[in-house]
Amino acid sequence: MVESKQQWKAWLYLSPAIVLLLVFTVWPIINTVRMAFLEDYSGLEAIGGRVFTFGIGNFAKVIKYKSFLKCLKNTVLLCVPTVLVSSFLALLIAVCLNSIKPLQKLLQTIFFLPYVTNSIAIGMVFAAMFNIVGNLGTKGHDIIVTAGIINNIIEFFGGHAVNWINAGSTYAANMTVMIIYIVWNALPFKILILLGGLQSINKQYYDAARVDGTSRTRIFSRITVPLLSPMIAYVVITGFIGGFKEYTSIVGIFGESMGPVHDSGRLNTMVGFIYDSLSRNRQGRASAAALILFVIILIVTLINLQVSKKKVHY
């Protein structure tokens, strides 16, 4: 009696969530797979009564597509260095933070600050910092050009100014700006997780090592890193998952043209490719690209898990 009453009550409470999930989660999974395997599927033409044949043409086309390969290359080139650099820096910062007492709380707060920001808005600030400042003489006014604050700093230390994001800038310069911004953006989450992990390591390990007169570097490589390895693995895996979906940070700096003025679309990514196909009403192609993205993320995660199985000490 009580059992059966609980049955219908449970389904009643779950009903709003289930209805919404069926419409906006389960159906999309089915439909996206369906569209991906219908040759050249387009929503508009489907309404017009066109019938699509089953096949793997979308995948073949997407993979052969030059712009897709460019997006894939951009995504990988942005993802791999940013994950490695930000994880390493975050580990270093977390270990240093954990070893000090005065100012620890204040610095910890500062390092978390970028997390609570709008990546489009702060992207605009980075664009301002890397931009060349002034009237470029296009409207016939006085030409007052400074190289921008980042270039000012570089010149102060004796370097040469770089055209980072303006017309005529190089791909390498654009990517450098993106990597700096993405690392800046990725640090807070990683520091938070790693510092939390460090603080939960039992102090007895360190006391024992100190009694034995173990050196600092040895303590770090033999105690801290192994005991922290689950957290490091977590940070790297989530970093890769997020990194393969990079999109808005580029919109923040370069705008929706996804590249400098003379070469728009230069920095487009996998997610950008999906949305471009979608806005051109090529749902079949977009679905195929989304499935490829999903498979790549899955493979990278599995590789990461395999590696960490050997290296991680739980």
Place this chain on the structure above:
Amino acid sequence: MKNNTVTMHERDMQKVSVNQRIGKIIALVLVYAFLIFMAIAVLFPFYWMLNSSLKSLDEYRQSVPTFWPKKVLFSNYATAFTKANLGRLFMNTLYVGLVSTILSLVITVLSAFAFARLEFKGKNVLFAALLATMMIPGELFTITNYITVSNFGWKNTYTVLIVPFLVSVFYIYLLRQNFLQIPNELYLAAKVDGTSDIKYLWKVMIPLSLPTLISITILKMMGAWNSYIWPRLVANDEAHQMITNGLRNAFTETTGDVNYPVQMAAVAIVSLPLFLVFVFLRKYIMKGVSRSGIKG
């Protein structure tokens, strides 16, 4: 003689400990230098945003940058506010954020309660299936959801910004874990007393899991504040535009000759609420974030 050796030995020990202490101090100085350098690197964009937003355009364009405006100009903020129509954008975003947070909390609480306290057929299978959907990247859903909401005639409405994201499997999971920690005896006792489920939820479960609910609320509100891709696809008209889209659309140029002081003022205005949340509710965000890894 014997005495002497002892003092020699002691002197050696002292020497070692002095060396150790010097090493320690150097290490500490390096650690602080590194941390403070990184902290400056983290803070610099915020400082540059504020500094630029208070300058006149002429001062901003000077060939030698000033690190504090010679003449503090607050008018940039007024210009930015009207130029980007920020008032309207604020109201839109606040409305969407509040409604979706409230509805999402109701759905999450009911679902988490069912999973944590009630027995029903297929419970574990259903819960596992829900968790499995978390692995799929959101872009995969977006393609079909775009078609679905177009068919529903929801484009350029508030509904389209609220309804598709009401259920978060992660929030259900988070709250279920919290509910499970509350002893079942309390529920049974309440049942014996004839208390209804809703009353029990309201009087016992919700107060006991308030920190988790606050974390969910903040993350959900931040999600509305930072959402960009979905609103751009489905509701980019002036009446329903969200704050991030409005900001990006109002200042399309990023390079070349741009009026950055006004642009930076707009960015500062958009960042201010997030900053306030950070100052006052940091604890809850950190708690929610460290268990999720989800940004916004």
